[in-house]
Amino acid sequence: VHRHSEETERLAEAILAYAEDRFELDPVPLDGPKPHEELERLAGQTITEEGMGGEAALRLFDDVLSRACVSVDHPRFLSFIPAAPTEAATLFDLVVGASSIYGGSWLEGAGAVYAENQALRWISDLAGLPAGAGGVFVQGGTLGNLSALVTARHVARARRDGPPPLRWQIAATRGAHSSIGSAASVMDVDVIAVEPDADGRLGGAGLRSALEATDGDGLFAVVATAGTTNFGIVDRLAEAADACAERGLWFHVDGAYGGAALAAPSVRALFDGIERADSFIVDPHKWLFAPFDCCALLYREPELARAAHAQTAGYLEPLQGSEWNPSDYAINLTRRARGLPFWFSVAAHGTRAYTAAVERTLEVARYAAAEIRSRAYVELLRAPDLSVVVFRRLGWEPDDYYSWSDRLMKANLAFVTPTIHEGETVTRFAIVNPRTSEADISTILDTMA
Ligand SMILES: *Cc1c(COP(=O)(O)O)cnc(C)c1O
DSSP: OOSOOHHHHHHHHHHHHHHHHHHHOSSOOOOOOOOHHHHHHHHOOOOOSSOOOHHHHHHHIIIIIGGGSOOTTOTTBOSSSOOOOOHHHHHHHHHHHHTTOOOSOHHHHHHHHHHHHHHHHHHHHHHTOOTTOEEEEESOHHHHHHHHHHHHHHHHHHHOOSSOOSSOEEEEETTSOHHHHHHHHHHTOEEEEEOOOTTSOOOHHHHHHHHHTSOOTTEEEEEEEBSOTTTOOBOOHHHHHHHHHHHTOEEEEEOTTGGGGGGOTTTGGGGTTGGGOSEEEEOHHHHSOOOSSOEEEEESSHHHHHHHHOOOOGGGGGGTTOSOOGGGGTTOSSOOOTTHHHHHHHHHHOHHHHHHHHHHHHHHHHHHHHHHHHOTTEEESSOOSSSEEEEEETTOOHHHHHHHHHHHHHTTSOBOOEEEETTEEEEEEEOOOTTOOHHHHHHHHHTTO
């Protein structure tokens, strides 16, 4: 199975050719899910004692399995938060896969960790974090948020005199991502709901009144969102930082989606105050053109994270005292060097290309907002901060949105799903793909007329 042979050579060629062909599809087919029974009929039992051979398995993937997966990088995939990896990043993902790198420790993966850390440094610089900041690329924002909050509580626990509080608490708005609630539930802590201001943002006044309404005894962190998932709203980070500083609270900024816009001068001012974060996440697999899965988790003082997360055991002793072990900064030990495809692409293209690409998506989002304002049958819910544009189709019931969305997908035209805002079913465009054009937006809006 592991020996090099003519067969593996042929397979290597077939796989590289597959990857190349995928790049040449313009646009890629949107594709879509199929029911289990249909896949059973088409693919059948794939695992057998004899094996079907690599080429047959690849053919099965190409003909059946891949076609039952939506292409998230399709320029008219505007649901959830799409992805749009650069070709350089995707190609380098193949190299990472071929290289058998253990990305958890300096001892085993020094070269990879060095490169990943430079990529993290670029993000830290965009955010204005100090020279000592650092962290690790984890699987996704969910794990990034959880790891950051676990660090925050570890710090609070260490600083505390006297008995533990009745309940540990964090504060966040309703607009915070679902992963914050999930982290709270994993950690068994309560979430204090902060009312956003009239503009839908977490601000100093709402935060102070929420904090004053609790006894504050077990409160250890405030989560601000820099680009909410549903609307792309950036909280008032400087005000949140002030409120945290007054009370000695950990200030965590969730920029899983929106943090990418730190690279975009046209909206950078929205993020003022982020440089005061104790921890910060951004998913390069969302709007920084990296393949799945990749979340940059950064700490102002990484030592605090190491104290919370480093695992110790006899068999890990040889790793002690080495330069930088990425495993020490999150809930993970074995890890893929998942920051490398992102690093490679930034190293190859340069940071200016990233600024241009993010700005391009913002331009298309502004076009979408203007186009919605100009059409009588649709209505913009709010002016976008970033590249999420939420709007309603006047006169539509929830079922209309769902059947429209379904039609677009079945026609291989677009993937745009409904969302819910204050009980109302509406829809949204999340634009993170520089290949999404003004014409794509108009085409989709035309289908709602
Ligand atoms: C997507 C998202 C997350 C979760 O990230 P995953 O990579 O999906 O785990 C967290 N916060 C925000 C604001 C997000 O948009």
